[in-house]
Amino acid sequence: MLDIKNLSKTFAPGTPNEHKALDNLSLHLDKGEFVTIIGSNGAGKSTLFNAICGTFIADAGSITLNSTDITSVPDYKRSKLIGRVFQDPMKGTAPNLTIEENIALAYSRRKSFNLSAAIKKSERSFFREKLASFGMGLEDRMKTKVGLLSGGQRQVVTMLMCTIVTPKLLLLDEHTAALDPATSEKIMEITNSVISENNLTTMMITHNINSALKTGTRTIMMDSGDVILDIKGDERENMSLSDLLNMYNSKSNKQFDNDRILLSH
Amino acid sequence: MSLVLGALQIGFILGMLAIGIYISFRILNVPDLTAEGSYALGLVTSAVMTVAGHPYLGLVAATLAGMAAGCVTGFLSTKLKIAPILAGIITMSSLYTINLMIMGGNPNISVFDCDTVFRAAYKLLPMFKKEVVKVIVGAVFAIFCCGVVIWFFRTGIGLSIRAVGDNEDMVRASSINADFAKTLGLAIANGLIALCGGVYAQYIGNADVSAGAGMLIIGLASVIIGEVIIVKRSLVWGIISAVLGSIIYRGIITVVTGFHFLPSYSTKLVSAIIVALALAVPAVKERISIMKKGGAKNA
Ligand SMILES: Nc1ncnc2c1ncn2[C@@H]1O[C@H](COP(=O)(O)OP(=O)(O)O)[C@@H](O)[C@H]1O
Ligand SMILES: [Mg+2]
Numbered sequence: 001m002l003d004i005k006n007l008s009k010t011f012a013p014g015t016p017n018e019h020k021a022l023d024n025l026s027l028h029l030d031k032g033e034f035v036t037i038i039g040s041n042g043a044g045k046s047t048l049f050n051a052i053c054g055t056f057i058a059d060a061g062s063i064t065l066n067s068t069d070i071t072s073v074p075d076y077k078r079s080k081l082i083g084r085v086f087q088d089p090m091k092g093t094a095p096n097l098t099i100e101e102n103i104a105l106a107y108s109r110r111k112s113f114n115l116s117a118a119i120k121k122s123e124r125s126f127f128r129e130k131l132a133s134f135g136m137g138l139e140d141r142m143k144t145k146v147g148l149l150s151g152g153q154r155q156v157v158t159m160l161m162c163t164i165v166t167p168k169l170l171l172l173d174e175h176t177a178a179l180d181p182a183t184s185e186k187i188m189e190i191t192n193s194v195i196s197e198n199n200l201t202t203m204m205i206t207h208n209i210n211s212a213l214k215t216g217t218r219t220i221m222m223d224s225g226d227v228i229l230d231i232k233g234d235e236r237e238n239m240s241l242s243d244l245l246n247m248y249n250s251k252s253n254k255q256f257d258n259d260r261i262l263l264s265h
Numbered sequence: 266m267s268l269v270l271g272a273l274q275i276g277f278i279l280g281m282l283a284i285g286i287y288i289s290f291r292i293l294n295v296p297d298l299t300a301e302g303s304y305a306l307g308l309v310t311s312a313v314m315t316v317a318g319h320p321y322l323g324l325v326a327a328t329l330a331g332m333a334a335g336c337v338t339g340f341l342s343t344k345l346k347i348a349p350i351l352a353g354i355i356t357m358s359s360l361y362t363i364n365l366m367i368m369g370g371n372p373n374i375s376v377f378d379c380d381t382v383f384r385a386a387y388k389l390l391p392m393f394k395k396e397v398v399k400v401i402v403g404a405v406f407a408i409f410c411c412g413v414v415i416w417f418f419r420t421g422i423g424l425s426i427r428a429v430g431d432n433e434d435m436v437r438a439s440s441i442n443a444d445f446a447k448t449l450g451l452a453i454a455n456g457l458i459a460l461c462g463g464v465y466a467q468y469i470g471n472a473d474v475s476a477g478a479g480m481l482i483i484g485l486a487s488v489i490i491g492e493v494i495i496v497k498r499s500l501v502w503g504i505i506s507a508v509l510g511s512i513i514y515r516g517i518i519t520v521v522t523g524f525h526f527l528p529s530y531s532t533k534l535v536s537a538i539i540v541a542l543a544l545a546v547p548a549v550k551e552r553i554s555i556m557k558k559g560g561a562k563n564a
Contacts, residue, residue: 053438079440092438094431096498097424105428106439108421115417118424161439 001201002029002169007051007061009225021047022058023225029169034195034202034216038209044225045205049171054078066168083162085155085175092158095147099138099157102146103127106161130160134190152183156190163194170195172204188215209241223252270396272519276512277403278468279483281410281461283491283507286484288454291503292418294430297451298353299338300458300484302360303331305477307459309364312472315376324382324463331459332452334360339448357477364474372474381467399468406464407508410457417453418500426450427500458484479533486536487511489543514539 009022021044029035039045051058052065054075062071070078085092093102104119104127124142132139134156141149146157155175162170172191176184192215195202206212212219218232221244228251231239282304289297307327314323334356341352368374386402387395417423428436429446436443458480466472491510495502514536522529 076437076440076442079438084438091432092435094428094435096431097428101424101428102435104421105424105436105441108425108439108441114421116420118419118421 001031001033001066002027002052003062003064004028004052005062005064007048007063008059009047009051009056010059021225022051022061024061025226026061027220027227027230029201029203031201032199033218034200035204035218035220036212036216037203037205037220037222038207038212039222043222045222046173047225048222049084049173049203049205052078052169052171053082053084081168082171083167083169084171085158085162085173087174087177089151089154089158089178092161093146093154096145098143098145099131099149100124100127100142102157103130103161103164107164127160127164130164131156134160136186150183152179152187155179155187159187159190159194163198163200166198166200168201170200170202172202174205174207177207209244213239213241213244221248221251223248228252267396268519268523270400272515273512274396274399274403274468276515277400277407277508278464279461279487279515280403280407280508280511281457281464282480282484283487283511284407284410284414284504285454285456285458285461286481287488287491287503287507288414288457289451290485290488292427292430292500293447293450293454295342295349295447295451296353297335297338297454298350298481299334299356299360299451299455300353300481301477301479302357302364303334303455303459303477304462304480305364305474306334306360306367307331307462308466308472308476309367309374309474310459311463312374312376312466313367315379315381315467316374318380320379320381320385320467323467324460327463328456328460331462332456334459335452335455336448338455339444339451343444343447361474368472368474373471375471376466377470381470382464383467403464403468406460407511410460411504411508414453414457414504415501418504422446422449426453479536482533482536482540483514484511486539486543487514489540490514490517493543 004025004027007022007025008020011017011019011021025044025048037045050056052063054070054073057072062069064070065078065081094105097105100119104123107123107127108114108118128139128142131142136153136156138153138156146154149157175191176187179187188211194200202216204216206215213236218230219236220227220231221229229247282300286300289295289300307330310327310330311320311323314320314326338349338352338356341347341355342349347355365372383399383402386398390398390401393401418427425436425441425446426449428439428441429443429450433443436446462476487510488507489510490513491506491508494509494513495506517539518532518535521527521535522531527535
């Protein structure tokens with residue numbers, strides 16, 4: 001499904017700020033896998049997502065998605081196949097457009113530029129139905145500008161936008177980190193049900209190690225631009241929090257001492 | 266009475282300019298300075314074609330030329346990564362030369378004795394006075410443009426352009442070619458502005474290569490006045506308010522210069538003051554609220 005081979009990216013090469021953000025990283029995902037990604041700040045997790053989405057073109061290595069080589073495909077074309085939710089609720093939606101306009105825009109990714117009405121009647125009721133299934137009452141506010149919604153509500157809209165045309169790959173970048181605990185839990189619930197309903201191949205970055213082990217089917221840990229730990233199946237089932245931290249410390253030769261890492265929830 | 270009719274005539278015609286400015290400044294969120302060049306481009310293209318006996322084709326050509334100018338600015342800013350303000354300035358300055366070329370090196374040509382869309386309308390509506398017919402022609406153009414623009418921005422492609430001005434990252438993530446959408450938006454804005462120049466040339470009876478200077482501030486003043494009058498922020502009302510703003514702006518100018526409060530050449534100063542005042546409102550409001558808070562503390 002997703003095949004990343006020897007991916008490297010150096011920012012600001014040849015300057016004092018030179019920084020190797022991805023270091024010969026290889027990773028393979030099977031269809032339907034749900035991988036959680038952990039790692040300290042600056043490990044290169046978001047950079048990996050940026051590389052997959054085509055925000056920049058990698059210095060070396062290749063990315064194959066759904067048996068197509070997308071290494072040098074421009075970002076907007078890749079997004080036909082990839083859905084992405086960011087930590088910042090402002091990023092995924094257009095504030096001055098209404099909820100239904102935002103969703104219509106995402107829904108239109110199945111067709112190219114067209115001169116027919118942006119939102120058709122049948123589509124409107126389809127959007128309504130989808131929103132209603134999230135149980136947040138957004139279906140009654142379809143004509144509300146998204147800028148007026150709360151962060152959690154915006155993330156729900158983004159979530160729907162990313163999945164309304166089933167993506168080949170769903171990327172979640174700490175998408176509940178900016179929300180309060182209750183909302184965050186609700187969004188995770190919606191996330192899980194959307195993923196299992198559509199059997200989506202998913203990568204989720206989280207700073208909550210506990211939920212990283214409990215959610216999904218596989219967990220990888222990143223450090224200094226590479227994958228340093230990759231567990232699934234029984235090994236993952238039996239892994240305790242302290243095992244995982246010890247493993248991190250021995251593999252990376254440093255302490256997992258990040259303020260933002262939540263050990264429990 | 267003639268002052269009122271005059272204000273309505275120019276208000277409607279320059280309403281098309283206001284819609285164009287509204288599209289680039291408000292919908293696309295791009296401070297596009299191409300406007301002054303594309304206004305003059307439309308003006309001279311229409312004038313030259315009118316002299317050649319093709320007033321209608323002249324308006325079509327003006328619109329297409331303006332769209333091409335918008336595409337150039339769009340290309341400079343999206344593909345060559347030149348800052349939008351600079352991209353607009355580059356196109357605007359090169360248009361000055363191009364406009365002179367179109368006029369065969371003459372800085373000014375007259376279309377006074379030629380057949381124009383206005384003359385055609387006089388024949389079509391003999392029961393009305395000429396001054397009234399001019400208002401009708403201006404209104405037809407402005408309302409037609411409003412209709413087309415509103416229809417367009419409600420289509421799928423129009424929605425993409427609106428979204429680009431609102432959150433470009435999100436548009437890229439929705440597999441829409443943001444560069445193309447932005448360029449298309451600029452093309453439409455400048456096409457309208459050039460059409461406006463084209464109609465104005467036939468209305469006023471001549472074309473001057475420097476006629477574009479200061480048009481941007483006039484369009485901006487119209488948009489801002491429209492926003493003050495109509496508080497509702499939606500696509501439809503935004504575009505209608507741009508045209509209304511243009512008419513009211515022209516009313517203000519007529520009062521200020523028509524009754525000789527200020528000389529007739531002071532229109533640009535008046536527009537600049539209107540724009541500066543309107544843009545200063547948020548800062549002034551903040552200042553006042555800070556002063557109020559400070560006052561409460563001291564009390
Ligand atoms: N566009 C960029 N330019 C320069 N440095 C960058 C850029 N993007 C990320 N980096 C650097 O790459 C490193 C990895 O960042 P990131 O992938 O965001 O980490 P995280 O694992 O916390 O998501 C950081 O040191 C960051 O400063
Ligand atoms: Mg990150």
